[in-house]
Amino acid sequence: MNGGPSGFNNAPVTRAFVIASAIFTIFFGIQRRSSKLGLSHEDMFKKLHLWKFIMSIFAFSSTPELMFGLYLLYYFRVFERQIGSNKYSVFIAFSLIVSLLLEALALALLKDTSLNPLVSGPYGLIFSSFVPFFFDIPVSTRFSVFGFHFSDKSFIYLAGLQLLFSSWKRSILPGICGILAGSLYRLNVLHIRRIKFPGFIASFFSRLSFPTTRSLPATRNVLGNMPSYTPRQGNYPSAASSAEPPEDSISTLVSMGFDRNSARHALVQARNDLNAATNILLESQYS
Known part of the structure; x- marks a missing residue:
């Protein structure tokens, strides 16, 4: 945790x-x-x-x-x-x-x-x-x-x-x-x-950031229990050509409640695209 x-x-x-x-x-x-x-x-x-x-x-x-x-x-x-x-x-x-x-x-x-x-x-x-x-x-x-x-x-x-x-x-x-x-x-x-507030809310607070606090691409998830997932194949890039996922991206998905191994495989499958990896895991959840 x-x-x-x-x-x-x-x-x-x-x-x-x-x-x-x-x-x-x-x-x-x-x-x-x-x-x-x-x-x-x-x-x-x-x-x-x-x-x-x-x-x-x-x-x-x-x-x-x-x-x-x-x-x-x-x-x-x-x-x-x-x-x-x-x-x-x-x-x-x-x-x-x-x-x-x-x-x-x-x-x-x-x-x-x-x-x-x-x-x-x-x-x-x-x-x-x-x-x-x-x-x-x-x-x-x-x-x-x-x-x-x-x-x-x-x-x-x-x-x-x-x-x-x-x-x-x-x-x-x-x-x-x-x-x-x-x-x-x-x-x-x-x-x-x-319910969610309009998109300008996040944009407004993001503009208040200091120059050294650069944010990663925004990701979304659902607030619920996150069991272990096995990523399924979909319209995502092949894992064979992807580099090893960075530790901070894996940590971000783990902090959302996803299993570490599943998070790593999803990032590999998505070529380290955090948004795409999140979508893979969410699709696996509801499949």
Whole structure:
């Protein structure tokens, strides 16, 4: 299990979100206003200021939360690579909006003063991402430490638990709401997984890239379980004349959930064309 190639290749929306979270957290931290960004019952139902609503989505309440949060957001860029930037933008919007609505409902029903204010930051997006992470990202290695069994996914879960319990009930509630939002997305409520933003969304965020962050050709996949595939023959170039696939291309397909051996054969068959190799694997899935 890995996040694919290092950096933000094929993940311009994630890159923009990570940078925005870091900048807003640092800015309000310098002004010592981070603790005041979290939404409360009064904010939700009486005098919600638009700036506070927006900032509560991006800015974390503390530096430790920022570190764990950015680490998780960076890892979860794998989902943008799987479904494409335009669909991933819908996933972000859906996760944040639904989780905030669930938080408002919970505050209204519980009326617990110890929840005011809730922690700030993209908890809805982060914990919504744990749903496809649990179901769709395969384990690639397992190991034991002092008799306890772990996998390479364990580090992501540990970072998530650290973030979830960072402020006890004030952080647990947004985390649970995020998981519920991710579950609704996975259940394809209102056919949300078919929706995607116009193509200019990805183009806009791609233009914000730095000169040294050149992206690979964009690929798309479906957000679902990825078993091992045997590429079938089709109208693709012969494998005999193809060079050995580059490791980063294999890693990209593996990060989408495809079997490594199948990914290599698909790249050979497609003459190392990442888009064509993805199509071969997808055709094998639905054949």
